[in-house]
Amino acid sequence: MKYLLDLIGNEIQAAFAACGYDTTYAKATISNRPDLCEFQCNGAMPLAKSAHKAPIMIAEEIAQRLKESVLFETVEAVKPGFLNLRLNKEALSEYLSNIAKDEKLGVNAPEKVKKIMIDYGGPNVAKPLHVGHLRSAIIGESVKRLGRYVGHEMIGDVHLGDWGLQMGLIITELKERKPDLVYFDENYEGEYPSEAPFTISELEEIYPTASAKSKEDEKYKEAAMQATYELQHGRRGYQAVLAHILDVSVTDLKKNYENLKVSFDLWKGESDAQPYIADMAKKMQEDGYAYSSEGALVVDVKEETDAKEIPPCMILKSDGASLYTTTDLATLVWRQQDYQPDQVIYVVDKRQELHFVQVFRCAKKTKIVPEDMELTFLGFGTMNGKDGKPFKTREGGVMRLENLVADTNKEMYRKIVEGGKVPQEEADQTSKTVALAAIKYGDLSNQASKDYVFDVDRFTSFEGNTGPYILYTMVRIKSIMKKYQEQGGKVECGNIMPAKTEAQKSLMLILARWNEVVENAFADLAPHKICAYIYEVANALNHFYHETSIMGEEDETKKAGYIRLLNLTLKVLEDGIEILGFEAPERM
């Protein structure tokens, strides 16, 4: 559906044209003085010079025209040359009724459906998830959902970090502890056991132990590097161990992500790119893009317009080993081969930006991907603690994701029980549902590229710009609708009646913007725009609720009309939080 703002814009353009003026400036914006008007147009001012007229005269002429339009209730020309507009109530109710009847609430199908792969999560196998991974998961999941809502084909890929030294470290430590396992017997030719030789908790303990040892013990480190090398060069027993590590890790990761309501279509990892590396490097050389520099294989990616020096992209180290860049390039090889996406979006810590600049340029230059494939880096900032430094545990260690979630759950539980609105048996589940909203909204309400402070007290508050406040508003609507149903009323969608009060009209005006907000949020890959919008919706709803006696309304037709408006508000909020990746409880 056409945006409300565009409908208004068209009307203004027609008026400009009819008065013989250039329509370049004939635009409507939402008023920043809602006390004076709902929409405004400032186009008369820039016209003054060429038209040799005072802006107020131009504005008055145009106002005369606009007054004939059924779209407006009032049109005013105000000095020095503003046009202040209020929308006609019937026109607004008609527009919103059409939105209410549309399954997508007025959001338009894209002109061209794009196939978009989104690379997010990026957990490292056998290492615990930390808060940095949380941001990638939360933002990526939301962008994926936003893209789907808008109508694109979105493919989420977790891109596991499953190919580094950490694998060699685990193998080395395991070998020290259990040297008799068949995996370490080089002469063993039989099948390997299907059961993993460790559990997830052992694995989580093995890795940090091995990592600490390697930092102190040079021999141990060499052994781990050797193991990594042998693993990467096809040693059977080690590859069987790797398969177990992956299995055990992925099962655990899936559980963790499920708790976060995050899911992936593909569980590919760095190791899946390995088979493509040799051919890729060879071709880059043959085509004359890659050359050897101090033994290493590199591709130049600097461009004349660069403000700062972009170093060459390293493809292979002098010992033939591959790097993080190599893996990301080879990953693009199979992404192109198997999926031919129109776009690949990477949701990664913004400190990795240079790496991606190199990868993107190199992939285009060496023709791994077609020229028109969009490669997008969506870099996010750091989650800080209240001291403004990267979020840590109270003891100063790296904060694990599960602990952060557990702490938030606990605080939420306290608040939910204190509130006394949730039966004891539901308290636990409700706290978890609301806590997840607190965490995700707290993160997503900030522009992704910015650092932000994780503040449990603020994020879990039922008031202010928080996830729980949004949910609280939704619960409020649900409870009114339930009461209405208990009294025999039927909740339905459909016609939205013309507003009787300012509070009602404000709510309606905001709801009418859903399509524009969603499409813009996707175009900018900016879930924070959805947050800002649903916060506005929630505020407007609560204002309307306080000003209006909904259940006390005696005129049944009017009351049913209110309920339909509430129902539409709830739908907008539901779609909004679905895009953000959380849910609302029945009560809280």
Ligand code: ARG
């Ligand atoms: N595993 C990486 C990390 O923990 C993130 C991976 C990001 N994605 C990518 N295609 N490089 O930093």
